[in-house]
Amino acid sequence: MGQNLSAAPAKRPTDRETFIVEAMTIEHVDEVRELERRCFLTPWPKESFYYELERNCMARYIVLRRVAEDAEAPAEAAESPGLLQRIFGGCNRVHSNSVVGFAGLWMMVDEAHITTLAVSPDHQGKGLGELLLVAITEISAAHGAKMMTLEVRPSNLIAQKLYEKHGFSGHGVRPHYYSDDGEDAVVMWSEELGAAKSRQRFQELRDSLRRRLTWESKL
Numbered sequence: 001m002g003q004n005l006s007a008a009p010a011k012r013p014t015d016r017e018t019f020i021v022e023a024m025t026i027e028h029v030d031e032v033r034e035l036e037r038r039c040f041l042t043p044w045p046k047e048s049f050y051y052e053l054e055r056n057c058m059a060r061y062i063v064l065r066r067v068a069e070d071a072e073a074p075a076e077a078a079e080s081p082g083l084l085q086r087i088f089g090g091c092n093r094v095h096s097n098s099v100v101g102f103a104g105l106w107m108m109v110d111e112a113h114i115t116t117l118a119v120s121p122d123h124q125g126k127g128l129g130e131l132l133l134v135a136i137t138e139i140s141a142a143h144g145a146k147m148m149t150l151e152v153r154p155s156n157l158i159a160q161k162l163y164e165k166h167g168f169s170g171h172g173v174r175p176h177y178y179s180d181d182g183e184d185a186v187v188m189w190s191e192e193l194g195a196a197k198s199r200q201r202f203q204e205l206r207d208s209l210r211r212r213l214t215w216e217s218k219l
């Protein structure tokens, strides 16, 4: 995965934020690529996302969207509150149309390889990177993965801390892995997803995140 370009101080979300985790579709790609440009040194070409979403049967990608309950309703929406309510399930909730994070993985037999994971610099430090990791761990387990793995830059200490919090550890280096600047990659592996200790830690971390964040899953 690419290099992080920003680090944000820890902050808490406002009480009025709700996040939705859902499958990435072609409609999300422009927003995702804009976000990617802000998060990584070398973004993927657009075609890579199309390939991943349309042709790679091993791939699973998700986005995290923010629903702002305090957002101003657009004029046409205000004239049709029934429609809004049907779409967003609440009188004042307005879809902000904003992707604030995304992640992806490849299911390779019984291993899940995390290919990308990023949170908008405006929303970092709120637990959203962890929420994406929780979501892709659940997807991996549901598809029968026994372990998860990823590559991360040695310089990307924030990402490493996130993965370590969820039981990943470094197991080797791929020299000059990143073609843009030749940086090595640290290869990280999770513990066995099915192991009792690992499941218990995951549940505790997920419960703790639930107390911190409000999210709905549409996966």
Ligand SMILES: CC(C)(COP(=O)(O)OP(=O)(O)OC[C@H]1O[C@@H](n2cnc3c(N)ncnc32)[C@H](O)[C@@H]1OP(=O)(O)O)[C@@H](O)C(=O)NCCC(=O)NCCS
Binding pocket: 001, 002, 003, 004, 005, 006, 007, 008, 009, 010, 039, 040, 116, 117, 118, 119, 120, 123, 124, 125, 126, 127, 128, 129, 130, 131, 151, 152, 153, 156, 157, 158, 159, 161, 162, 163, 165
């Ligand atoms: C890495 C990234 C996804 C983390 O997302 P985030 O939403 O900011 O992280 P969270 O708020 O969910 O934090 C989860 C954990 O990450 C670690 N972490 C997050 N920010 C940190 C910081 N500034 N310093 C140290 N550790 C930090 C902590 O372990 C934290 O757990 P805690 O809240 O119990 O302290 C985000 O920084 C990002 O998108 N970076 C750019 C893209 C990138 O590098 N992706 C990873 C490629 S491998």
